[in-house]
Amino acid sequence: MNTATRKTQEHFGQTLQQVQRLLQRHKLVEGMVHRQDMPRHELVEKLVHRQHLAELSLKLDRLHPADIADLLEALPQPDRLTIWELVRNERDGEILLEVSDAVRESLLSAMDSREIIAAAGRLETDELADLAPDLPEHVLSEVMRGLGEDERAQLQSALSYAEHEVGAIMDFDMVTIREDITLQTVLRYLRRFDDLPANTDKLFVIDRDRGFKGVLPLTRLLLNAPDRRVAEVMARDAVTFAPDGRADDAARAFERYDLVSAPVLDSNQRVIGRLTVDDMVDVIRDDSDVLSLAGLKEEDLFSSIWKSARNRGPWLALNICTAFVASRVIGAFETTIAQLVALATLMPIVSGIGGNSGTQTMTLIIRGLALGQITGGNARRLIAKEMGIALLNGMVWGAALGLIAGWLYRQPPLGLVMMGAMVLSLQVAALAAILVPLSMQKLGRDPAYGSSVLLTAITDSMGFFIFLGLATMFLI
Amino acid sequence: MNTATRKTQEHFGQTLQQVQRLLQRHKLVEGMVHRQDMPRHELVEKLVHRQHLAELSLKLDRLHPADIADLLEALPQPDRLTIWELVRNERDGEILLEVSDAVRESLLSAMDSREIIAAAGRLETDELADLAPDLPEHVLSEVMRGLGEDERAQLQSALSYAEHEVGAIMDFDMVTIREDITLQTVLRYLRRFDDLPANTDKLFVIDRDRGFKGVLPLTRLLLNAPDRRVAEVMARDAVTFAPDGRADDAARAFERYDLVSAPVLDSNQRVIGRLTVDDMVDVIRDDSDVLSLAGLKEEDLFSSIWKSARNRGPWLALNICTAFVASRVIGAFETTIAQLVALATLMPIVSGIGGNSGTQTMTLIIRGLALGQITGGNARRLIAKEMGIALLNGMVWGAALGLIAGWLYRQPPLGLVMMGAMVLSLQVAALAAILVPLSMQKLGRDPAYGSSVLLTAITDSMGFFIFLGLATMFLI
Numbered sequence: 001m002n003t004a005t006r007k008t009q010e011h012f013g014q015t016l017q018q019v020q021r022l023l024q025r026h027k028l029v030e031g032m033v034h035r036q037d038m039p040r041h042e043l044v045e046k047l048v049h050r051q052h053l054a055e056l057s058l059k060l061d062r063l064h065p066a067d068i069a070d071l072l073e074a075l076p077q078p079d080r081l082t083i084w085e086l087v088r089n090e091r092d093g094e095i096l097l098e099v100s101d102a103v104r105e106s107l108l109s110a111m112d113s114r115e116i117i118a119a120a121g122r123l124e125t126d127e128l129a130d131l132a133p134d135l136p137e138h139v140l141s142e143v144m145r146g147l148g149e150d151e152r153a154q155l156q157s158a159l160s161y162a163e164h165e166v167g168a169i170m171d172f173d174m175v176t177i178r179e180d181i182t183l184q185t186v187l188r189y190l191r192r193f194d195d196l197p198a199n200t201d202k203l204f205v206i207d208r209d210r211g212f213k214g215v216l217p218l219t220r221l222l223l224n225a226p227d228r229r230v231a232e233v234m235a236r237d238a239v240t241f242a243p244d245g246r247a248d249d250a251a252r253a254f255e256r257y258d259l260v261s262a263p264v265l266d267s268n269q270r271v272i273g274r275l276t277v278d279d280m281v282d283v284i285r286d287d288s289d290v291l292s293l294a295g296l297k298e299e300d301l302f303s304s305i306w307k308s309a310r311n312r313g314p315w316l317a318l319n320i321c322t323a324f325v326a327s328r329v330i331g332a333f334e335t336t337i338a339q340l341v342a343l344a345t346l347m348p349i350v351s352g353i354g355g356n357s358g359t360q361t362m363t364l365i366i367r368g369l370a371l372g373q374i375t376g377g378n379a380r381r382l383i384a385k386e387m388g389i390a391l392l393n394g395m396v397w398g399a400a401l402g403l404i405a406g407w408l409y410r411q412p413p414l415g416l417v418m419m420g421a422m423v424l425s426l427q428v429a430a431l432a433a434i435l436v437p438l439s440m441q442k443l444g445r446d447p448a449y450g451s452s453v454l455l456t457a458i459t460d461s462m463g464f465f466i467f468l469g470l471a472t473m474f475l476i
Numbered sequence: 477m478n479t480a481t482r483k484t485q486e487h488f489g490q491t492l493q494q495v496q497r498l499l500q501r502h503k504l505v506e507g508m509v510h511r512q513d514m515p516r517h518e519l520v521e522k523l524v525h526r527q528h529l530a531e532l533s534l535k536l537d538r539l540h541p542a543d544i545a546d547l548l549e550a551l552p553q554p555d556r557l558t559i560w561e562l563v564r565n566e567r568d569g570e571i572l573l574e575v576s577d578a579v580r581e582s583l584l585s586a587m588d589s590r591e592i593i594a595a596a597g598r599l600e601t602d603e604l605a606d607l608a609p610d611l612p613e614h615v616l617s618e619v620m621r622g623l624g625e626d627e628r629a630q631l632q633s634a635l636s637y638a639e640h641e642v643g644a645i646m647d648f649d650m651v652t653i654r655e656d657i658t659l660q661t662v663l664r665y666l667r668r669f670d671d672l673p674a675n676t677d678k679l680f681v682i683d684r685d686r687g688f689k690g691v692l693p694l695t696r697l698l699l700n701a702p703d704r705r706v707a708e709v710m711a712r713d714a715v716t717f718a719p720d721g722r723a724d725d726a727a728r729a730f731e732r733y734d735l736v737s738a739p740v741l742d743s744n745q746r747v748i749g750r751l752t753v754d755d756m757v758d759v760i761r762d763d764s765d766v767l768s769l770a771g772l773k774e775e776d777l778f779s780s781i782w783k784s785a786r787n788r789g790p791w792l793a794l795n796i797c798t799a800f801v802a803s804r805v806i807g808a809f810e811t812t813i814a815q816l817v818a819l820a821t822l823m824p825i826v827s828g829i830g831g832n833s834g835t836q837t838m839t840l841i842i843r844g845l846a847l848g849q850i851t852g853g854n855a856r857r858l859i860a861k862e863m864g865i866a867l868l869n870g871m872v873w874g875a876a877l878g879l880i881a882g883w884l885y886r887q888p889p890l891g892l893v894m895m896g897a898m899v900l901s902l903q904v905a906a907l908a909a910i911l912v913p914l915s916m917q918k919l920g921r922d923p924a925y926g927s928s929v930l931l932t933a934i935t936d937s938m939g940f941f942i943f944l945g946l947a948t949m950f951l952i
Contacts, residue, residue: 020853066732074849076857187698196695198734201677218694219672222663255761256542258674258754260736277753278734284760285731296836301844302857305864312836312865316829320873323828324880330821337813337820344813344820345806348827348936352799353792360772360788368777373550377496381552381778388781389788397796404800460824 015059015067016074022056023079057086065091069098072107076302081110092119097127102300104134117142125151126171126273129158157243157272166250167243169283170264170273173197176204177230179213184226186216199276201260205234210270212263214238240265241275250275251283315453322457326351329461333468336476342409343471349401350421351463357393358429358459359452361386365437366447374438383434390430391423398422417474421467425459428466432458491535491543492550498532499555533562541567545574548583552778557586568595573603578776580610593618601627602647602749605634633719633748642726643719645759646740646749649673652680653706655689660702662692675752677736681710686746688739690714716741717751726751727759791929798933802827805937809944812952818885819947825877826897827939833869834905834935835928837862841913842923850914859910866906867899874898893950897943901935904942908934 060068060083068087072080072095084107087095092111096104096119108116116135120128120143132140132155144152154172161167174197177186186203190196202215214234224233239257241250241264253259254277264273299311330337330347337344365382368374374382398419406415436454437447536544536559544563548556548571560583563571568587572580572595584592592611596604596619608616608631620628630648637643650673653662662679666672678691690710700709715733717726717740729735730753740749775787806813806823813820841858844850850858874895882891912930913923 016848016851017853020851064733070847070849073847074851074854076854190698191701193699195699199677199736200695201736218698219676221698222666222694223669223671225667255754255757257540260675260677260753277736277757278731281731281753281757281760284757296839299840301840301849302854302861305861305868308861309865309868312833312869315836316833316869316873319832320825320829320877323825324877326828327821327825330824331818334817334821338817341810341814341820342807344817344823345803345810347820348806348824348940349796349799349803351824352802352936353796356795357788357792360791363772364775364777368550371546371549372492373546373777375492375496375550377493378550378552378778385778385781385784389785392781392785393788393792397792401796401800460828464824 015063016071018059019056019071019075019083020079022052022059023075023082025052053086056083060087065094066098068095069103072099073103073301077106080106080302084110089115089118090122093122093127093131097123097130100298100300101134102298102303104131106300106303108134113139113142117146121146124171124173125154126158126169126173129155129168132159161243164247165243166241166245166247166264166275167273169247169250169279170241170243170275171197171279172273174204174261174263174271174274175200176206176210176271177216178207179205179229179231179234181230182226183221183224183228183230183233186221186230187226197274199261199278202238204263204271204274205230206271210272212240212265212269212271215263238262242267243272247283251280254280255284318453319456322453322460325457326460326464329464330468333464333472336468336472339476340414340471342405342411342414343468346405346414346418347464347467350418350425350467351460353397353422354425354429354459354463355456357390357426358433358455361389361430361433362437362451362455365434366451369437369441369447379434379438383431386430386434387427390426394423394426395419398426413475414471417467417470421463421470424466424470425463428462429455429459432462491539492547494535495532495547495551495559496555498528498535499551499558501528529562532559536563541570542574544571545579548575549579549777553582556582556778560586565591565594566598569598569603569607572607573599576774576776577610578774578779580607582776582779584610589615589618593622597622600647600649601630602634602645602649605631605644608635637719640723641719642717642721642723642740642751643749645723645726645755646717646719646751647673647755648749650680650737650739650747650750651676652682652686652747653692654683655681655707655710656705658703658705659697659700659709662697662706663702673750675737675754678714680739680747680750681706682747686748688716688741688745688747691739714738718743719748723759727756730756731760794929795932798929798936801933802936802940805940806944809940809948812944812948815952816890816947818881818887818890819944822881822890822894823940823943826894826901826943827936829873829898830901830905830935830939831932833866833902834909834931837866837906837909838913838927838931841910842927845913845917845923855910855914859907862906862910863903866902870899870902871895874902889951890947893943893946897939897946900942900946901939904938905931905935908938 063071068083068091072083075083080103092115096107099107111119113136116139120131120135120139123131125147128143135143144155147155158168158170175190175193177189200218202217203221205213205216207213213231214236215238216230216234220233220235239253239259239262241253241262243264243266254262254275259275259277259280261274261276263271264275266272296312296315299308303311333343365374368382398421401422402415402417402419404415405418406412432455436458437451440447440451539547544559544567548559551559556579568591572583575583587595589612592615596607596611596615599607601623604619611619620631623631634644634646651666651669653665676694678693679697681689681692683689689707690712691714692706692710696709696711715729715735715738717729717738719740719742730738730751735753735756737750737752739747740751742748772788772791775784779787809819841850844858874897877898878891878893878895880891881894882888908931912934913927916923916927
């Protein structure tokens, strides 16, 4: 148990296996208990059964909420609910915050209103705001009634922001001080707290109206003489955020300036909340989640077949439509193919390589857009560069494939058509790979989402069209 | 200038545009200066020219190193070098640390040994270790000679770890204290520092031999009475790391336990370094980088066509090979296609949908593997679930496409073959989508890298084989 790296991975694997083993035994015993042919042993088995559950329960009590959340994610629905029932009620809230949306839904559906209200009642306002969209209407209003006036206002404000905005992620738990007091007074003031909010690396300095004046990093508080005043020691050029800013921009700022916490100011420069690095890490993780590239929303690994199929349906349907369009392009050339069947054999190579080379270019462009590196000023230069690469690749690989095709079918003109089609379709792919994400961005959409379907639709259809078109012109 | 969100994105966009404008003017003037037909104005223009550069230089001095790095990434090579020359030499080192590997290479190639040595000399040991792999051999040994004995040992130790290991990422800059002193003494000790290392949220408590005893969070130092002893107040159950642990596991632990800094211990439980959240954020960002999915190493947006083509070449070549194999599968059925050309039109639909549905499944599996959610115990259940979804999708979409195909070609048996092929090829795709990443993992390879090529190779070839095979059996 000497290192957390081992703790987190190996240990989590071990825990998962232990839990699976205990669940297995529990189910075996339960199976025996239910069998009617051995009533004599019933009592004994019920005891064993209870003992396993007690062992499991003890194990769960010792785990960090994040670890229990991972455990729940990794278990199929019935086992998940067995474990969920064993978790002490006081911990329900913090665990619900840690699991994915899909798993949270499955856990909430197994709780009654009373349990949900109790769990929600134990959370901070900003945590409650995270949970709120998943709670049933009547439960939410019940929880609202239980809040103080300030907290209710905070919750309503947090809920008024969209999921990707800073206001939806900020917390309300922070330490503020005035600028005209001495560090000694600050130190004395802090000692009255039982604990500081997590990730407190600086105190926020405000005036009488909560107007933001600057920040006092804890290190400056520690390093300076106690008789100095906050105003002399504080930093005035702190990085601050607006509640309607984008969360992923804020996350980039945290990355760029190595922040641990930062104040959120309203339009009158008043401090209304705080961002912390732990929430930003989650934003970064979600931001670069590969799921969205595959057209998937977050999906519970063990959700029902029906639910999963529904989650993946729209994307698949979209793909079927584009595949159908590409197929109709081929259909237009059926008389050509009937005269030279080799074309049917070779055409998927042209369209496939176009799609692939385009995806490489598009990935770089999407990344450059996300990092703000692509502007109107250099877009034209990028197009020229990418088309240059496509020309080079088209000539080299087109020549190679053309030679092989010409030799395979003993028909040199077929090889030339192959090479010409490769060059042209890679040009089209490069152009589409730049223009598709740029247009998405111009239209105010996320260029990462959906670009790949559109690109493949273009490279497939155009690849078939160019190859079969050239063949019709020159070979038939 | 009221919020950093605006500062970071809009402001960066503005800065980039301003710099581009200044560079533009600078180039115009330079062009005039070089034209021989207007010698009279030469002096004036040289002055204007200098003035633009001075303005640029002033602008750069005010920017954060991370912002200059972004600026360099977003400029083509000649402009990039103009800016790089204007950056004050003292800042070279910190900027080199912030840029991507590809851009770093282009900047280093424009510096002479003396400049590189000067820049490297200003860095901390752990920063130097990040830069070292990119430095020329003789420069590195020169820099090594300039280091003290301790620092040289640290650098050598850091260089002895692989890039993905904790030891390569840890820094050596930390504050350690003994457990038998009072908090008052700690406070007095800290005031002797000019500054604490970045991201210091806790002090490490050690014994005489640097043996790790626990951590003293700054908040506990602030909240407790000054006459208490460190041993009474410190946390003994701190999360620690081993230098040979995986960096991405450590990053997950930082995420999971909301850490800001944590000690790295050797096998004798001695403190040898420190991990901080800013480095972990970079690991998370790289970890989920979309580039590797497209088979790309980090690439400079403005590198030469030749260099880029070489970077993307191997992946493209691999794809051409798999496309060629799929094409040979079609080639085996040329006599079938010659008898029924509609097959050539319809076959890309079958292979395309298989690839797509397989990619969805594989994305979920790769993510589940990364999160440690998939074990031997639940793999079989996942296979059953995914094949169930594939069966459902195959029947629904297969029936729809079968109806359309049968109607388009007035040939109901063709529709039935289409439907059967969809069902079967989606089954194959689901199976491959699970087994490919699982096998990669078993072989100790990163399941995210290269799995998609292998999957597409299987779904393409098998899609064509199943569809054309069924057609040969039932339609010819």
